[in-house]
Amino acid sequence: MATLKDIAQALDLSVMAVSKALRDASDISAATKARVQEEARRINYVPNQSARNLRSHQSRLFGVVVPNVNNTYYSNLVWGIERQAEVMGYQILLAHSLDQGDCEIAEVRRLLARQVEGVLLVPAVRWQNRFMTLELLRQSGIPVVMLDRYPAGAEQFQQASWVVCRDQYGAELATRHLLELGHREILHLCGPNGSSASAARFGGYRKTMGDSEAGFRDNLVFLAGSDIESGRKAISQAISEKVSFTAVTAFNDLVAVGAADVLQHQGFRIPTDVSLVGFGDGLLAANFRVPLTTIRIPQIELGTAAVRLLEELIRGAAVDPRELPVELVVRYSTARVSPPA
Numbered sequence: 001m002a003t004l005k006d007i008a009q010a011l012d013l014s015v016m017a018v019s020k021a022l023r024d025a026s027d028i029s030a031a032t033k034a035r036v037q038e039e040a041r042r043i044n045y046v047p048n049q050s051a052r053n054l055r056s057h058q059s060r061l062f063g064v065v066v067p068n069v070n071n072t073y074y075s076n077l078v079w080g081i082e083r084q085a086e087v088m089g090y091q092i093l094l095a096h097s098l099d100q101g102d103c104e105i106a107e108v109r110r111l112l113a114r115q116v117e118g119v120l121l122v123p124a125v126r127w128q129n130r131f132m133t134l135e136l137l138r139q140s141g142i143p144v145v146m147l148d149r150y151p152a153g154a155e156q157f158q159q160a161s162w163v164v165c166r167d168q169y170g171a172e173l174a175t176r177h178l179l180e181l182g183h184r185e186i187l188h189l190c191g192p193n194g195s196s197a198s199a200a201r202f203g204g205y206r207k208t209m210g211d212s213e214a215g216f217r218d219n220l221v222f223l224a225g226s227d228i229e230s231g232r233k234a235i236s237q238a239i240s241e242k243v244s245f246t247a248v249t250a251f252n253d254l255v256a257v258g259a260a261d262v263l264q265h266q267g268f269r270i271p272t273d274v275s276l277v278g279f280g281d282g283l284l285a286a287n288f289r290v291p292l293t294t295i296r297i298p299q300i301e302l303g304t305a306a307v308r309l310l311e312e313l314i315r316g317a318a319v320d321p322r323e324l325p326v327e328l329v330v331r332y333s334t335a336r337v338s339p340p341a
Helices: 005-012 015-022 030-042 051-054 072-087 101-113 130-139 165-179 196-211 230-239 252-267 284-289 298-314
Strands: 063-064 091-096 117-121 144-147 160-165 188-189 221-223 247-248 276-279 294-295 323-324 327-329
Touching: 005 015, 005 030, 030 130, 063 072, 063 101, 072 091, 072 144, 072 165, 072 298, 091 101, 101 117, 101 130, 117 252, 117 298, 130 144, 130 160, 130 284, 144 298, 160 165, 165 188, 165 196, 165 294, 165 327, 188 196, 188 230, 188 252, 230 252, 247 252, 252 276, 252 284, 298 323
Parallel strands: 063 091, 063 117, 117 144, 144 160, 160 323, 188 221, 188 247, 247 276
Antiparallel strands: 294 327
């Protein structure tokens, strides 16, 4: 592998002069810099980033922990993170928590051992020991930015912040859309307990229904989760309890797809018999057999904003959590309520 010494010998310069030229130091002439850069290209010189990091006492690494990058929602977050980190001169180390608290804390410990300068985290949903990861990072002096959701009480951690979308407003948009189509019996399939996103989206549904002539009814609310199977189970429970409904709002697109699968197997036509709204607008929403009306989250922008916020925390700046806008995307899974037979 080519070294600084090889360039110095070829150009009859000192290693220090070559190093300064490659770092664009002000005390090296433009002509010398051009000669050094040309020679570096000719011999395919690649800087030793590890050595640079040791000298500067900076790793230029961010740790990223998501539940599962195979989910396109999280892969879009990671794409935004990686793209913005590269612009700012950082690299990322990626880890998966599988949405399990024990796995999350183990992965964060591994990242700390690699001397990351900050952590970007989609926190695992849990009730017990929900601050364990934040406590570990506080003790280590490492700032953290949470994406998509955060545990209640996270504001007590000075070196922690978060970037989320306007979850409550998104749920209000979804519910209002169905009300404007004439629906009055609207199910809500909640996300997992302990998630700020779940609480906010349920709050948006509850507020909008409560402000409408239809009113809020708790028998139209069913606990789902965040995956397709939980959507299947929640809608199956509603059907088995013989709850009357003409529309469904779901915690996310995966829950909506699970609900749609059961509804269609039970003979319901979407949207003729039941209208359905998801949340997220991932790849599946637009390409499902009945393209989903959904709430679009700017997923890549969430990742980008989180990196910028983390860099501010590293610099010691006082920062506030950030909410990004959402929008309603109307496709084929919603229609005006059918008149009584």
